[in-house]
Amino acid sequence: MATQKELAKLAGVSAGTVSNVISGSVRVSKGYREKVLSAVRALNYQPNLIARSLKTNRTRTLGMVVPDITIPFFPKIVRGAESAARERGYFLIVLDSEHNHAREVDMMNLLRSQRVEGILLVAAGGSKEALETPGSVGYGPPIVYLDRVPRGIEADSVSVDDRKAAEMGVSHLLARGHTEIAIITGPLTLKNEQERLRGYRQALQRGGVPVRDSLIWPGSFNRDDVVRICHRGLLRPAGRPSALFATNGVTGLEALRSIYAAGLETPRDIAFVTFDELTTDDFFQPGITSVLQPTFDIGHRAVEVLLNRIEKGRPNRTPDKIRLPATLVVRESSDLRSPKTRP
């Protein structure tokens, strides 16, 4: 691929002039500029960003690490982040940690080696310890945590108010007259899963309904686990709960699968509310009531926070901890009054 030196030779000017034309930072006379530009076209010149970065010590690139790009929640966040990055003239490199903290550390180091100017991190989680040491924080470019906010460290973050969001979903079920509301969670090693569980407890307490341990089903992101747990819970001798609340989309989808597999229907046999869109969202018959997170905004805002930190360059400023509200979309699965029966 052509270099500026070659352009200079072809255009009959110096390398510095070529650079001036291309970067646009210094005025160049019209005649020379034209010559350079036609050389650019002739040689199909593409600036070497690597060389430019080495010189300027800037890459205009942001990195992002997500636990699993095949979970629909994450591509939506990626979209928002990419959009915000592009608006401000930055590129975004997206990497997948595959729920693996060791790999996450590798990815972070890779991004640092690539000299990205900031990193958006949805922590892989797993163990507590893992969450708290996401690859030796404290050096390298700024990090904004999204979705999963680490406990303890003072860092920028953008997430949903999990407790309030869960409370909203559970309160909705209470308002519909349910008192036997079970909850199926994701892995409780994740702080936001814990918070959602707290929101559940809070809603019950405020509603004057006792919290019963037998209705709290700690789950995971694993398909079979969730199905097994739900199966046991739904068919337990004490009788099944009248409602089930799922704290994330992956778990919620499997929970719904279990309900169907047990030959039950929502809301006829059991009311159901879940966090997140079940990919086909309004598609289920009956429709599934969901607590929706503002996915695009999470990504978008996170980039704004990151770029403000980068460009304003105030390293010791107090962290931005942005909490976005979720919204409740009420559909039939939580509605006692119109039990539809459609295949």
Add this chain to the structure above:
Amino acid sequence: MATQKELAKLAGVSAGTVSNVISGSVRVSKGYREKVLSAVRALNYQPNLIARSLKTNRTRTLGMVVPDITIPFFPKIVRGAESAARERGYFLIVLDSEHNHAREVDMMNLLRSQRVEGILLVAAGGSKEALETPGSVGYGPPIVYLDRVPRGIEADSVSVDDRKAAEMGVSHLLARGHTEIAIITGPLTLKNEQERLRGYRQALQRGGVPVRDSLIWPGSFNRDDVVRICHRGLLRPAGRPSALFATNGVTGLEALRSIYAAGLETPRDIAFVTFDELTTDDFFQPGITSVLQPTFDIGHRAVEVLLNRIEKGRPNRTPDKIRLPATLVVRESSDLRSPKTRP
């Protein structure tokens, strides 16, 4: 962030020795190596890949451009590609063209400017012309086309045998006794959509069933379009077809939505087969019969083709045109014999 020069000073050796230790290309005595390595730890050194790339003219990075990362089909391909890249020690940068050819050209140029060593492209399509000029082919790093193979240009590609795959789906419906089989397609500007339509025709012809234009419904990726087209087709005066075949997941999902919205059930009122997993795949009640593409393999194989091209460096070799088979997963939606009715 620390540089090799700083390491050298701390370790009391020359910069060249530090480089030798880090790259591992030249043997360094144990004593010096230890010193360097402890300096690495002390300064939390991260090699500057930018500088390395500038020198070596290698980035060990691959680029990938997809039309829409939020369509579940693509993250699955990305997974396969990332996995293969990692196996061979390459990084993968994923970009989203948002179905927009102009943006696709930008993304390609960006990747070239970043000096990626090869590009995996799922073309944005749209207009024919767009497909045929994916950003001035012929210079820059090698390109492997996935999923959507350009007409005319001789290039490496990895895709599914669309015609055969569609034929398989339609033949299945014929075998179930259907003769009034409608087809709803994606945008027919895409060659693979055309091929799938040809597969439909071929299956009918081989089955001795006349092809009727009124049963061919050219669609798009647009939600409302598809719903409108299906609505019209399903409620047409001539009576609705006995089966519907959808040529991709996005269109298929909307088609199914239309079926439900019209108060119909599969397979009771109409049999239904679609390309691609409907995100919740085996979840629908009744289950949806699907033509499944080997998504992970498509990405994985594409990286292999690309890296072979890069590393073997045979520029004028005849192109690899890999066609992977799809598989048919038969579920209830196409089964006349056991019309379940479950909500």
Add this chain to the structure above:
DNA sequence: CTGAAAGCGCTAACAT
């Protein structure tokens, strides 16, 4: 086995 030095392509003084 180690050190010194050149140079990858580009930008940004500085000099003309």
Add this chain to the structure above:
DNA sequence: ATGTTAGCGCTTTCAG
């Protein structure tokens, strides 16, 4: 307004 030049961090000869 244009040309000249140093140097970003690294690898890689080439001497020693």
